[in-house]
Amino acid sequence: MRISIIGAGYVGLVIGACFAKLGNEVVLIDVDEEKLEAIHNKASPIYEEGLDELLSQVHIEVSTDYQKILPSDIIFICVGTSSDESGSIFLEQITEATKQIAEVVKTREGYCVVAVKSTVAPGTTEELVIPLLETSGRKVGDDFGVCMCPEFLREGKAIYDFMHPARVIIGEYDSKSGDMLYKLYQSFNAPILRTNLRTTEMIKLASNAFLATRITFINEIGNICKQLGIDVYEVAKGMGLDDRIGSGYLNAGLGFGGSCLPKDLKMLISGATEVGYKPTIIEEISSFNDAQPLRFIELLKKHISLKGAVIGLLGLAFKPGTDDVRDSGAIKIVEALLQGGAIVKAYDPMAVKNFSKLFPQIEYVTKEEVLDSDAILIVTEWEEFNKLDYKGKVVVDGRRIVKAREARIYEGICW
């Protein structure tokens, strides 16, 4: 099929490369010329396992020019959506991208489908995307179709997740729209659920809220276990053996970060509040998660006074396998350390470039140099941290790095 993807970020680039690998003709549109230049040169602008190799195997046309999407059968919108502390959702990127698509749809002969992959609040595709597309003078259902087809990939495992989805959800304006996406996804070995646009938008948000709930739940159990001298990882193992519970997303620690879970909770809270419902559980999960990194700092303060101390961070990415630092727990931790007068040194195998844009004032060093700090904080569970020599050190561990237990003083966040 001829596929266009608007937005060459973590989602757009991965799915573009994967669709190309599966034999589709792919055009990738972005406003960021530097990013497109890198992709054109087969060098991924993001770190994601296997992506450089995949890019070297496929042909993808890249452009800033929306006219290139004209012959497409399906146009996926993969631009960013964001929210702020107050819960306001920013839809400028979707709005702008959709307006540009409408300009192309205006001149297009024949039927195509526009499919939203960006995560949006229920109602957004119907109330924002479709009306904007119809400013083209063309009519949804007759001249073009619309779907909402959320992406469930995890950064760090994105290619695998795309190629082996647990399920494909197709939200469709009408069955003709959905048929086109069904044709694209039918060869994937996964159940396909076809439903309406709003339900699909909610499936994505509710799925992420549920994962966030599991993480937060086990963190709360972990905080209690720590007081009681019980190992929460043993507790989680025992719980996970029950197949009504399962073992996923039960690793207690610093909490969740990244570009999805925190933002998607805020999106859900704001959507609920707009219709007059107070989502108390989801609000609590969000604020509990915001507080967990600060609890971590309190544990550190039991062992060291921050003022003038050199504190070393192992890990800056929100999780291993990515260079993404959006909403990483490291951000709150560094803010608190600097506020307390500490000198911060940090190491991450992949995320230094992105983190240093947020915190140019801290020192970025090797992992060995981090070990020379007055105290070490483990923030991301990169496998390589399990091979360091922690003997004689003061370590506060947010991610359960087993080797770190050999430290002179070792404190786990929930254990």
Ligand SMILES: NC(=O)c1ccc[n+]([C@@H]2O[C@H](COP(=O)([O-])OP(=O)(O)OC[C@H]3O[C@@H](n4cnc5c(N)ncnc54)[C@H](O)[C@@H]3O)[C@@H](O)[C@H]2O)c1
């Ligand atoms: N990152 C993930 O793991 C993940 C997983 C599932 C869903 N999502 C959702 O997918 C969406 C995209 O996420 P992401 O992490 O890829 O975002 P991102 O910020 O990495 O990428 C967005 C891209 O869109 C480009 N862009 C912005 N405005 C544009 C425009 N008008 N025209 C063309 N390109 C434009 C940006 O330059 C950027 O390259 C978000 O809604 C996110 O919540 C993300």
